[in-house]
Amino acid sequence: MVSNSISEALNTLCAGLILISAFGMVATRQVQGVLRFFVVQSFLLAVSSGVLGFNRNSVHLWTLAAITIVTKVIAIPWVLRRLLPGDYYERREIAQAVNIPASLLLALLLTILSEFLVAPIAAATNDTVIRVNLPIGLAGVLIGAYSLMARREAIPQLIGILAMENGAFFAGIAIAPELPIIAELAVAVDVVLIVVVVGLLTRTIHKTLGTTEAASLSKLKEETPLWR
Amino acid sequence: MIQTALYNLLQILFVLAFAPLYAGVLARLKEIIQSKRGPSILQPYRDIFKLFHKDEFVSEQATWIFRVTPYLVFVTPIFVTILIPVLTDYPLAFAFMGDMLAGGFFLGIAGFFAALAAVDAANPYGPMGASRTRMVGFLAEPVFMIVFFTVSFVAQSTIPYIVQQRWVINIGAFFSPAHILLLIAFLMLILAEGGRIPVDNPSGHFELAMIDESKGLEYSGRGAALMKWGGQMKFLVLACIFLNVLVAPWGLAHGTGIAAVVVAVPAILFKVLLFAMLLVAIETSLAKLRLFRISEFLGAAFIISVAAMVTSIFPGG
Numbered sequence: 001m002v003s004n005s006i007s008e009a010l011n012t013l014c015a016g017l018i019l020i021s022a023f024g025m026v027a028t029r030q031v032q033g034v035l036r037f038f039v040v041q042s043f044l045l046a047v048s049s050g051v052l053g054f055n056r057n058s059v060h061l062w063t064l065a066a067i068t069i070v071t072k073v074i075a076i077p078w079v080l081r082r083l084l085p086g087d088y089y090e091r092r093e094i095a096q097a098v099n100i101p102a103s104l105l106l107a108l109l110l111t112i113l114s115e116f117l118v119a120p121i122a123a124a125t126n127d128t129v130i131r132v133n134l135p136i137g138l139a140g141v142l143i144g145a146y147s148l149m150a151r152r153e154a155i156p157q158l159i160g161i162l163a164m165e166n167g168a169f170f171a172g173i174a175i176a177p178e179l180p181i182i183a184e185l186a187v188a189v190d191v192v193l194i195v196v197v198v199g200l201l202t203r204t205i206h207k208t209l210g211t212t213e214a215a216s217l218s219k220l221k222e223e224t225p226l227w228r
Numbered sequence: 229m230i231q232t233a234l235y236n237l238l239q240i241l242f243v244l245a246f247a248p249l250y251a252g253v254l255a256r257l258k259e260i261i262q263s264k265r266g267p268s269i270l271q272p273y274r275d276i277f278k279l280f281h282k283d284e285f286v287s288e289q290a291t292w293i294f295r296v297t298p299y300l301v302f303v304t305p306i307f308v309t310i311l312i313p314v315l316t317d318y319p320l321a322f323a324f325m326g327d328m329l330a331g332g333f334f335l336g337i338a339g340f341f342a343a344l345a346a347v348d349a350a351n352p353y354g355p356m357g358a359s360r361t362r363m364v365g366f367l368a369e370p371v372f373m374i375v376f377f378t379v380s381f382v383a384q385s386t387i388p389y390i391v392q393q394r395w396v397i398n399i400g401a402f403f404s405p406a407h408i409l410l411l412i413a414f415l416m417l418i419l420a421e422g423g424r425i426p427v428d429n430p431s432g433h434f435e436l437a438m439i440d441e442s443k444g445l446e447y448s449g450r451g452a453a454l455m456k457w458g459g460q461m462k463f464l465v466l467a468c469i470f471l472n473v474l475v476a477p478w479g480l481a482h483g484t485g486i487a488a489v490v491v492a493v494p495a496i497l498f499k500v501l502l503f504a505m506l507l508v509a510i511e512t513s514l515a516k517l518r519l520f521r522i523s524e525f526l527g528a529a530f531i532i533s534v535a536a537m538v539t540s541i542f543p544g545g
Binding site for chain 1: 402403404405406407408409412523524527528531532534535538539541542
């Protein structure tokens with residue numbers, strides 16, 4: 001059982017770091033920083049699901065780890081980099097509806113909320129993996145949803161959706177290690193398609209308007225185009 | 229009792245002797261990474277020696293606060309040293325005189341008097357630096373508090389020796405999310421309190437941008453030497469708390485013989501060297517934050533520490 005306790009320790013380590021990278025995605029101003037934290041989070045998710053695959057002897061979790069590495073760590077950042085010009089990533093301040101300290105406090109409240117919500121379920125089981133992964137996965141989902149609302153730029157909003165999915169997977173690998181591979185594959189393909197579509201759309205908007213701020217897009221009207 | 233008191237003395241000697249070396253190694257490592265040669269690692273010793281042999285000059289307007297402060301700044305890290313594990317993993321003679329909170333108070337007194345002395349000398353840059361240090365200080369305070377709360381929730385004690393036994397030795401607890409979050413919050417705190425780069429530039433000599441450095445501007449001779457030495461000791465003590473209590477208690481002397489304690493010295497030095505490498509990596513990969521971004525940096529530390537506390541209270545932490 002020594003290897004099991006090591007794999008559980010690694011999983012909890014990943015859990016802590018995943019929560020920190022979720023906070024990081026809320027706290028950073030640059031699009032590049034958000035993207036980097038997302039890649040780190042996805043990598044940690046892959047590590048944790050690989051380790052749990054070893055722990056629970058499940059091929060599905062290994063497949064999930066491989067799919068996560070291929071899509072979220074390699075493909076999505078690459079696609080996003082290719083679709084949008086470099087200055088988009090290097091620009092410093094990205095627009096936000098709520099400022100960053102307030103956002104961080106809200107992210108903290110969401111974490112407390114998810115711990116509170118999961119506590120009765122976690123108390124019912126003795127499985128340490130579930131007790132660790134469930135609240136942090138839920139916190140990941142909620143923080144991702146929050147950054148989807150608070151961010152005003154297209155790409156960070158997209159990353160918010162993907163972070164939500166990371167959180168859902170992190171909770172899922174603990175409670176459903178035998179998730180059918182077909183579901184995982186469907187999600188993987190789905191995610192890449194979403195990224196390509198949103199990326200292409202953003203690229204076109206960026207080209208014609210010079211901005212991708214979602215807030216200013218509401219001013220788009222047929223009769224008086226902004227770009228004239 | 230006499231033996232452990234002797235070891236306590238050894239710990240103090242260790243901190244006194246190696247604090248300048250630690251500062252020197254940090255400076256040298258940083259210069260090497262920036263592909264310069266840098267000063268010798270013994271330079272801080274030479275600086276302190278030189279300053280002790282120079283005349284001291286005190287402004288006529290300065291009050292007793294200005295004269296007392298260097299001694300306080302020099303003595304408080306020593307008091308903290310007798311409370312924390314520096315060389316041994318079993319409690320020494322004075323370990324139960326105070327907990328981690330007492331250590332925080334000691335360092336707080338030194339910081340308070342240093343800020344007062346900077347205002348006292350009426351050098352235009354002194355009060356500016358003092359007010360900035362206080363700003364960093366009051367932002368760091370809640371993080372300190374929450375870190376202590378978390379530690380006491382998990383270990384049911386804030387005596388450093390007991391925390392180290394209950395928490396870090398147990399490998400399952402070591403990797404728990406609460407512990408990882410707490411480590412990162414405490415590391416951010418050390419960067420802020422020690423005046424390291426994302427918050428303050430320790431090697432900068434531009435008065436308008438100074439935070440920590442400007443408090444010592446008015447001191448000369450022995451006062452400057454004591455301020456410098458005290459600052460270096462404070463930083464080494466913080467590193468010892470971080471390493472020996474919270475992260476890696478390995479290498480501490482376990483046996484009660486004098487040989488075990490002496491063998492622990494190079495082991496601890498090696499650990500501190502690794503920590504210095506980590507610090508240098510952080511310092512060279514980050515830029516100094518603008519003054520009003522510091523609140524965000526410490527705000528993030530606060531959020532992380534509260535998250536640590538929350539995950540430690542609920543099951544699974």
